[in-house]
Amino acid sequence: MHPGGCAAGRGRGKRFCKRPVGGRLEVSLGLKDQELEWIVSPAENGLRLDRFLRERLPNLPKPEILALLQNGRVRCGDRIGRKGVRVALGERVQVSGVEGEERPVLAPDPGVPLEILYEDEALVAVSKPPGMACHxxxxxxxxxxxxxxxxxxxxxxxxxxxxxxxGLLHRLDRDTSGVLLAARTASSFESIRAQFDRREVEKVYLALVVGDPGGQGAVSFPIGTKGRRSQRVVVIREEGHSLRCRHVQPAETRFKVIRACKGGLFLVRLWMKTGVRHQLRAHMASVGCPVVGDRTYGSASKIPWPAGIPLPPRQMLHACEVRFRHPETGRRIRISAPLERGFSQYLKNLENQGTA
Structure with a gap:
């Protein structure tokens, strides 16, 4: 223990002091205070405030985040933020007195291959390959x-x-390929993010699924999570089940069958305006038609893998198109990504074995 009751911060090479002041926990790093501000995104809607802060301040230990809340240094809109409060979409969260929080640095990597689909002074769109993380x-x-x-x-x-x-404006799962948008200016970032928040951006996907979803239709079950560290989302098919889930959000996925393939596989087009994590994969699995190659939600399906059909090289989900208004001209634009080579070759292999 350091003189004066100061303990060394674990793993950080810094010192912080914990001193009870009037029943509250005071944390001091001896570094310059910072003031931070964020706007709650759709993916963060409904999070508890303490979890929201842990995600936004990944380098700050949990005791220091709790101290900020206890000491009234966090505001949600026009009120003092408390630990159990849940943040709302578009809400402004402000934090004062953050001491020593280091801003993470995004390291340039010129060795990453980028296939540019669209580029101007305001934004850029790339075709993300499967197996590569967004950030x-x-x-x-x-x-x-x-x-x-x-x-x-x-x-x-x-x-x-x-x-x-x-400047990324949205994300794709690691094993999903296709269109990924990024802004090049602050004004473009805010403009397009606002379109996402208003659900004015339309994203179109191609997916190969197991089983026939039935021509065309929509899946509109809400989606939530169970457990603090769960890597899966939960589709809420019945009223009352949402009481046992966390961070429940509305979600809608529209689908249309393009063609049937051998072995009871179907190529479908999917549309989404909501941006809930794992939405497409979870929704399709919930109606008995999991995405081919989806190890997270497909394995839970009771539909057996068709005999004689080769296993897929990856998760067969591709973001083929995105539509939005240009942040400077206001013109409605559409950016498309050709079907990824491995996905395309797998479809050809199925065709060579005949169609259903």
Missing amino acids: PLRSGEKGTVANGLVARYPEMGKLGSRPLEG
Whole structure:
């Protein structure tokens, strides 16, 4: 123990002091205070305030985050933020007195291959390959789309509310390929993010699924999570089940069958305006038609894998198109990504075995 009741911060090489003041926990790092501000995104809607802060301040230990809340240094809109409060979409969260929080750095990586689909002074769209993450999880990590973008467009490194995401406007799962949008200016970032928040951006996907979803239709079950560290989402099919879930959000997925393939596989087109994590994969699995190659939600399906059909090289989900208004001209534009080579070859192999 250091003199005066100060303990060394674990793993950080810094010192922080914990002193009870009037029943509250005071935390001091002896470094310059900072004031931070964020706007709650759709993915964060409904999070408890303490969890929201842990995600936004990944380098700050949990006791220090709790101390900020206990000491009234967090505001949600026009009120003092408390630990159990849940944040709402579009709400402004402000934090004062953050001491020593280091902003993570997005490292440029010119070795990341980028297939540019669209480019101008306001934004850029790339075709993300399967198996590549959209952005790193911590400073120093490389090999992601965001690392490649900031190497080519350095101005993107300072955009957005999450430093490691750079100017990325949305995300795709690691094993999903296709269109990924990023902004090159702060005004473009805010404009397009506002379109996402208002659900004015339309994203179109192609998926190969097991089983016939039935021509065309929509899946509109809400989606939530169970457990603090769950890697899966839960589709809520019945009223009352949402009481046992966390962070429940409305979600709608529209689908249309394009063609039937051998072995009871179907190529479908999917549309989504809501942006809930794992929405497409979870929704299709919930109606008995999981995405081919989906190890998270497909394995839970009771539909057996068709005999004689080769296993897929990856999760067969591709973001083929995105539609939105240009942030400067206001013109409605559409950006498309050709079907990824492995996905295309797998479909050809199915065709060579005949169609249903």
